[in-house]
Amino acid sequence: MQQMIDWLQAFLDLGPTVILPVAIFLLGLFFRQKIGKAFRSAITIGVAFVGIFLVVDLLVNNLGPAAEAMVARLGVELNIIDVGWPAAATISWASPVAAFVIPLALVVNVVMLVTKTTKTMNVDIWNFWHYTFIGAIVFVLSDGSFVQALVAAVIFQIVCLKVADYTAPMLEKYFELPGISVATGSTISYAILGIPMVRLLQRIPGINKLNADPESIQRRFGVFGESLIIGLVLGLLLGVLAGYSVGDTINIGMSMAAVMLLMPRMVKILMEGLMPVSESAREFLNKRFGTKDIYIGLDAAVAIGHPSVIATALLLVPITVILAIVLPGNNVLPFGDLATIPFIVAFIVGAARGNIMHSVIVGTFLIGISLYMATEIAPLHTAMAESAAFQLPEGTSLISSIDQGGNHVNYVIYKLFQLFN
Structure with a gap:
């Protein structure tokens, strides 16, 4: 078991900039591309x-x-520290269930593609840690049940793939990313409530007139309304x-302008x-399974570069x-994940068609809910960290x-499994 976990960690330590091109190259060959063409696509990606990620790091x-x-x-002064996603990912991969999540998730994705229950072929293997996290939470909650932990991870994966399918047309129309979907767990989470809430706001008299998107701002303010200047000002x-x-x-103003x-x-x-x-991929799957639409699942980083996402x-x-x-x-002190906000609001902004006012209103409400959820789950989060020998922040x-x-x-999955434990 430990050897498997060590091998998995060594693989993940290569990072998405290595893992993703390798996955894309193998996919290209699988879908009958010539070696040269598949290799060029992989390296370009x-x-x-x-x-x-250089720009994300700058942000x-x-x-x-x-x-x-x-x-x-x-x-x-609050007594629960938000350690951020890097720490959460490290704690997740140190869980005993981590070694089983990647192969299981790949199998589930293939089965769903073949049975046409998803159109997303998720190659964003690095972000499978989101599935591992809920698996690890349930593992602690259930006093070490591998079955419950893996079932929880698969439930989260299925939700992510289905929401990725649903939001892929938005990625094409608004973010100009045809053929791509995003199944990143944090982004998906906010989409489920965020998209309906945006549509509700758009029907409320008065509020539906509030509008501030990059295009309207630029029309009103000219050069001073360009995304470059918006980034500088914010x-x-x-x-x-x-x-x-x-x-x-x-x-920091220049840095935000550069990100924009x-x-x-x-x-x-x-x-x-x-x-x-x-x-x-589309031609291959259409020929063999009659699947005309296929989306390549990528990291949510592809969507956060839109000016409205950064501004929000x-x-x-x-x-x-x-x-x-x-x-x-x-009781949660926001800290490590404040820089993750662009990822969690991306689909809210897309649903609002770049309306920063509506996106901020919905984002505020949902982050408030997240703070309460993070407060409740803190004891389990801490138990996961301690079992992974994670060094808690001093004090x-x-x-x-x-x-x-x-x-x-x-949170919903956690509450579901809490009923059985």
Whole structure:
């Protein structure tokens, strides 16, 4: 068992920029592409994801410290620390169920494709850790039941694949990502409630007139309404709220402007590499199974580069900190996952067609729910960490995370299995 876990960890340590091109190359060969064409697609996609994650790192490495400075400046004192998704992923992969989740998830995906219960061929293997997380939670909850843990992981995977199918047309129409779906657990979680809530807002008189999307802003303000300038202004605002010096404030403003400009260009490179594979997959599956539509499941990073997603996320960072302070009964101190907000609101923004006002309203409500869920699940989250020999932050006895501890789908599955334990 330990050897299997060590091998799995070594494989995952290669990172998505290596794992994904290998998976794409093998898929290309499986779908009868010539070696040269499959190899070029794989390398192009790998290069695109290197660029995407460089831009994501630029976002996270600037947004994270600014958010932490804001929390410290406001003097927030809560007894559960949000350790963020990197810690949650590490804890998940250290669980005894982790070694079984990847092969099981691949089998489930293939079975669902063959039975036409999904159109998503999810090659985002790295993010299978989301399935592992709920499996690990149920493993602790059930006093070590592998069966319950793996069933929980599969339930979460099926939900992710079905929502990925449902939202793929939105990715094509709004994000201009044809043939792609996103089954990332954190993004899917917010879509299930977020999309209906957006549609509800769009029917409420008065609120449905509130509109602020990049196109309307640019029409009104000209060059000062371009996404580049929006990123600069929101970055400067975040620096001021964090109490940064003038130089550091300008630096984070420039960084956010760079994210706004560079991310869409990286996604265009990704599409250049992905389209040949997507077309080959569609032809292959249509010929053998009569499946005309097939989506390649990728990391939610492909969707966060839209200006409205970044703008919504930057506005929600201070709002999340304020929510943590004012919500009665919340004990989670937002910290590590404040920089993850772009990922969890991407589908909300897509459903709102870039309307930042509606996206912020819905995002605020759902993050408030997440804080309560993360508070309740903190003891199990902490037990998982302790069993994985994870070093708890100094001065705290409880940890959680907004990304997965506050994941809406995880919470429902957790409550379901709580009935049997």
